Amino acid sequence: MTSLFYAGILGLMFVVLSINIVVSRRKLKIALGDDDLIIKRKIRAQGNFAEYTPFFLILLYMIEKNGTSFLTINILGVLFVIARIFHAYSLLKAEKYVDGKITANPIWRVLGMVTTFGCIISVSMIAIFTSFSQN
Template identity: 35%
Template sequence: MPLPATALYAALLTGLFFLLSIRVIEARRRYHVTLGIPHRLVERAVRAHGNFAEYAPLGLLLLGLLEGMGLPLWGVHALGTAFLAGRAVHAWGIGREPEVLRWRTLGMGLTFAVLGVGAAALLGLVLADAFG
């Protein structure tokens, strides 16, 4: 079953992942760090990339399941847009020196809101399907 909304966010999130990967490579080259994170700006790039990699798969899985279970497309797009924004804003906030804590916090807040609302919606769809 095709999941066009999820495919859209998978493509956009992959683009952001690619940009974060390039930032890590550039930071490693600039500061001559081949392995490890002994420089604070390399560490920031690595953590922005790593944090993205930790949350993006779960967010995409959740979007795909919601779309597959029949959540209206406006809901999938609302969650997908908020998730993409949360991941981008968090990466921007954590990647700065000095850190921009309000953007990092906003990014995590959006991410957690999407995961919480998405999980609750998915549970509701599953229960409605099972008992409805």
């Protein structure tokens, strides 16, 4: 089952993003809250991942179980993983801020979100069309 592989990869990515927050909280001695910009960015990288990934994985699994090709599942899985890497990289490393405002073009975040939306739209449309073709 191919979607299971992507669920595993994305699960590990979620743990890495979560540990990143814990390490920063300990280093900065911030147990609760997000008064630090670095902590806020890490929380949003993890939170955004947690908001979009479950929908994608559920739909990927469902279209796989309903006969979508191995190639299609892998293309969508790889693209989604890359999209989430781009987005996290943007928030954690690439973007520069002054007084909480971004000072450079957030190209990696834009690429990450556009690709994320494209993948979720794709699995959603495949699910809809598959449901009609089976009735």
